[in-house]
Amino acid sequence: MSAMLLAAQDAVNTASQVSLGEQVTFWVLGPLALAGGLGMVFARNAVHSALFLVLTMLSLGALYMVQQAPFLGFVQIIVYTGAIMMLFLFVLMLVGRDSSDSVVEVLRGQRLWAGALGVGLAVLVVAAVARSLTSVRPVGLAGDEANGGKGNVYNIGHEIFTDYLFPFELTSALLITAAIGAMILGYTDRHQKGRKTQKELVEARFRGEHDRPSPLPGPGVFATSNSVATPALLPDGSVAPESLSRLIEATASEKLDEERKAVAGLLPGPDSRSLAPGKEETE
């Protein structure tokens, strides 16, 4: 009987033992996470802080996976490190990378007191956890139905959509509210200084504050063509050079110089004494 009890106790112990691989992972990633946290607090540059925090979050994601929470580990890496920290970096770049901390202390001795309080808090919490959880026998999620069989993702989905259905619905409302709030807070009115009214604009045009009093002529619309590349014609039949866009290469305004001069009568007309019309004369 006692032998059986001992065997059962041994089985519980082996189930609660932390495997060697997990120990190695913890002792590699735990100090990395701590170093990331310390680097984030002590880095002068805010971008360096963000990258240190990315290091910490990646380490924590790997630790979740080790602790039988693969779904949370991947969510940590994809959502936190991939989305949230990149959002942080975006805002840092928008605000300006050089907006680093000022060294001036507004409250005297604030950093000293903060450090002392931090050490005190660390000592208190670590001592409390270490003293109260000396002999923990972790049940573990792999053995029983909590995580075994169908896998972590299936079971978390089952929990969320049965026991935690109402909080899950509430999070959707929360996310929509957050999205609308961000849109409202991030909106800027570009015309805050007030647009000019049409009357003011006309008066400014005729006062000579603009290049020309009228808008630019549009492109030519004819029976054969109506594209933007077609130049408009002025009343005397010449091409209106302003109707052509500089960006369109099909009818460069330089090509039309010849025609414009011809209409204006600047070119010599056909020789009236030549016998044959056309260009034979030049040959």
Place this chain on the structure above:
Amino acid sequence: MTPSYYLLLSALLFTIGAVGVLVRRNAIVVFMCIELMLNAVNLTLVTFARINGSLDGQVMAFFVMVVAAAEVVVGLAIIMSIFRTRRTASVDDANLLKY
């Protein structure tokens, strides 16, 4: 080694985050320290889920992540609008309510 080492690690991370909130002046870095504290709490939840052998802690950590995402979106928008009006991201300069 027992899983309570994870709890010690998360306690230290939480402390680092709290000290960072007190020490740093840049509002965005203060925000990142809050994120670090949330992550430390998540590690605690995952560890307790493992110790107790139930998935409730993991679901809680999932909800914490959702709330953290919403909080980051709104908080960064607030920081952006403060920066737009006052041209600074330092928490010392947002002192209109002080006097």
